Amino acid sequence: MIEARHLRKCFGDVVAVDDVSFRAEDGQITGLLGPNGAGKTTTLRMLYTLLKPDSGDMTVDGIDPRREPLAVKRRLGVVPDSRGLYDRLTARENVRYYGELQGLDRATIDARTHRLAQLLGMQDFIERRTEGFSQGQRVKVAIARAMVHDPKTVLLDEPSNGLDVMSTRALRHYLLGLREEGRCVVLSTHIMQEVAALCDRIVIIAHGRIAADGSAEQLLARAGKSSLEDAFVTLIGSDEGLLA
């Protein structure tokens, strides 16, 4: 479970995140929806401890990332915006490296890799070097290496970026599976269909602030619109970023 309260982060004069508060429950998929530059990535980076908030506080399963960054990192599985695989290593070696960094033993890593390869459909390319992988294959490897330590909480930054229809469907299926297992899944996206299809709870971020927070039905009711897209525009007060 993630709780964020009044997070704020500035880079020089630029206020990237102004005031963000939300909760993400276990067994739910929470979507951070917002136009590009709304502060989604910065919010996630604060949660996975690579950035320190200027003010506000947050907990992951009750642990403060600022006090115990390593403990939080062990609980988190993160697929960041930069997927960055090692091209000279095979998909399996990429996953194994992260397993070793998590401090897992070889047998555990091998067993988990086997399971993840099955779940994500990676058997065909797991022994190949990741050089020349398609976007879909890269995202699968990035997810596998983020999940190798079996984290309770999963953060994904724009996971479906650059994926084709089939890969997106496979990704959705996998994320729903994670929810079934009772994990806390948070994903950021600017794609409306994605939140509509996946998320139990939608947190709309615009200009570094929370514009709305609730289930899809609640948001529709609140904006008085029949489509989520219209609701979104109404709630953030403009249609900027939707075309991106």
Place this chain on the structure above:
Amino acid sequence: MMAVFKKELLENLRDRRVVVNTLLLGPLAAPLIFVAIIWFTVQQTIDRAETALELVVVGAEHAPNLVGWLRQQGVVVKDPLDDPEQAIREEEEEVILRIPADFPEAWRSGRPAVVEVLTDRSRRYAGTSLSRVEGLLQGYSRQIGHLRLQLRGVTPDLAQALRVQTVDLSTPESRGGLILAFLPYVVLITVFIGAMHMAIDTTSGERERRSLEPLLINPLPRWQIMGGKLLATTVFALATLGLGLIAFTWALKLLPTAQMNMSLNLDWKVALTAFVLVLPVALLASGLLIILAAFAKSFREAQSYIGLVMFIPMIPSFWILINPSRLEIWMTWVPLLSQSILILEMVRGETIEAVWMLTSFVSTGALALLLAVIAGSLYNRPGLIFGDG
């Protein structure tokens, strides 16, 4: 930390370009080029000194005795040319002897008779022939001078007020040391070259591939991640250094040292001592290059930064070249300079005191550790993690 170390090594050993450049060409090129150059020079000098001297003599008829004496000395006297200056300029001849028409008259009247030696000193290949011709002419002049004095009942010794004897106490090893003077430079630059690729690949390369952010999300203190990278870079630098020294030691055995009247004091024991001596430099170079590369956003940018510091390993050698002074104790405390000086002493066949090794090791090691600590703290700066920082 070991996981990072192992992965960086594995990844870079997979890259054929890296292996060929860093582990093969880097350490092997310098010794082979060096040995080839020395071998060629020595062969040429020997050839020139041993083959019969061919000499064009213009105006031989004015001094038949001199020319006859030259022939006796084994000189192949060639027929005169129409335009001797032209022949020199066009590099047809290296040296030409010209005997002017007034030679006989000066000779008979006991005045110094002028003979001209034509050459172009800016052509370095002519040097050997020139000094041979000059030596022969001096010898003839002295011989005739002595005869003239004796005819007049004067002992020729009177004309020689001094006899200079230079006693050369250099040993074959120390003469070999002259040739090996560049060795410290090659050794240090090899270490830097060995560290360079790895330093860039593990830091700015990681950033350029956008794999640094996910890497740092792993539950490992950041200094450990950097530590693994630093360790891998150091091991790579050491591998390059080791291969370089092996190549050098082996290549020098190919040189005709006996003909050069010197011995090259670079055997396996000296090579091993040099390796131990330069050990901390590997960490120093890795730390320095990693610090620089970590600030760069891309491979290319890192290469341009590092280009600026690649002259650092040259400084001690240049300093020694410009200011050739004796070994002083303070020098053994200066990183890079101490290694250069001590390697020079070793190849000269001098004994190295253990305490010098120790001070060099300690001072360099301390500086290297300082750089390592700085490197270890770098990933605490968000600006170095995200490309946009």
